[in-house]
Amino acid sequence: MNKTERLLAIMIELQRSRLLTADELAEVLGVSVRTIYRDMQALSEAGVPVIGETGLGYSLMEGYFLPPVSFTVEEAVSLVLGAEFIEKRFDPAFRSSARSSSKKIEAILSGPIREETSRIQGGIRLLQKDQMAVMLREKEHLGIIRGAMLESRKIRFTYNKRAAEADGSRTTVRTVSPYGLAHDEQNGWLLLAYCGLREDIRHFRVSRISELAVTEDTFQTPDNFNLQAYQPKDTRSIRVSAIFNSEIADRVEEANNYYMETAESKEDGYHATFRVREPEELLSWILGWGGEVVVTEPESFRNRIREEIAKMKERY
Template identity: 85%
Template sequence: MNKTERLLAIVMELQRSKLQTADELAEVLGVSVRTIYRDMMALSEAGVPIIGETGLGYSLMEGYFLPPISFTVDEAVSLLLGTEFIEKRFDPTFRKSARSSRRKIEAILSRPIREETDRIQGSIRLLQKDEMVLMMREKVNLGIIREAMTEDKKLRFTYHKRVAEADGNRVTVRTVSPYGLAHDEQNGWLLLASCDLREDIRHFRVSRMSDLTVTEDTFQTPDNFDLQAYRPKDTRSTQVCAIFNPEIADKVEEANSYYMETAESKEDGYHVTFRVREPEELLSWILGWGADVVVTEPESFINRVREEIGKMKEHY
């Protein structure tokens, strides 16, 4: 950051906050306190109305405003929530950029807009998983994935599936050409990539990857691949039917299982149809409803539920 950029950054920081000490400004800008003192003198000489209060800090004279862009309250809230989302859910590089962007947006808001934005933001909260888990399973991985995509190089990683595949394996080593990242509310960050093992495009949960390595092998994203338009192939071909206690129908609906296909309230209960690749994918979810659900088909899955309940009984 050169001196001109630093002087502008100081003015924006003072617009963002009513009062800032030299120590606080020095920390934000990554310079010494002595440099801040010199910059304040330069700004004053340039006609910027800076007020220095001994023992308190610096502020801008009331009414002074440098607005390169104007935002409505709704626009400002949208942008600030967006930076907060990126700061919480992306890798360290983007997190730092999001934090910097947020400070710049806050700095250019007029005081009335800023106060109203603060009020609205205070009524909205973005929930997130445990910060350390995200850092270990998603944030670090995202940084490596972005590196591979930027350099057009393939990735190699160990993938941990929740349900074993037909060969009984839950853990496989994959080499892929990373085409893009997508975020899903239920699954978190997903990598869309061409998988060498499956010879097709697959999507992988970033949180289920380990041992990520950027290889020396390069790839080229096909010209006809459109991340925004891409929809994964639906390979769910097995139907599972269940009847839930009607008293919890609203909870089942709110759970919004990815596998749920139809739901209908009838006299004997809340009838739900699921479509899965393997019934095992639904086992833990079904068991979580306890005695409030009865699986009616297929028979093989009914037997699998009985088997798992039997194993549970052995522990009690």
């Protein structure tokens, strides 16, 4: 990285962050602190309004913005595809913003870069199932949840669980404090929230939420809660073992089941182990493989599968 590139990189970092020390900039750019001091002097002499606060760091004068920067083809494709992903998977407000930002990005690209970006983008497709009712409901709920988070208001909803409770019910009404949203490729959007019923942080699949409403009650997110660093408690204590037909081992691996812990090919088949809270969480998935899989333990789950197969036989 030459000096010109480094000065631009410093300005971009300062525009992204309100305050950075010389040590932090040196680490990001891979240069010495002395070099950062010289670069700051050069920026000041060039008329860039850099503010140095003793003992705190550097910042750009409020209201100062960089002129549009140029993008490489790879950078432009990354931004356009990222905007397309947001357009397909977020709620209407973000979808509209993603669409307009994508147009702005394309507008500032040079002719050759725009053509190459369009060519590469044409060879990449993000598949979606926009017409599914569950997807449409999920996107609508995202907007409501985001609004509640911004206003620090609790939400109430009916949650449809995969596994039935002890009394046989599969739905519960929850009032929660929404702390954040996370996206998982397998489970879709997850709501992380403090649940009043469980008196602890829980995560809920947004696609299983219905009758969602924002309440008048407010909440305050704990100072020590960090969504980026949060790791949910692992309450999966039941171990399930199964043997799949070796011929479908690649398909089982591609399925990438969330509960799978280990998998190994042996002479008698593809051995896999799972850890779940309730075996019922695996029932539909296991039955979906038909005669290509045999559950070996626990015996209680084997009996549950037998019961379900008996019900199926009665229907055929």
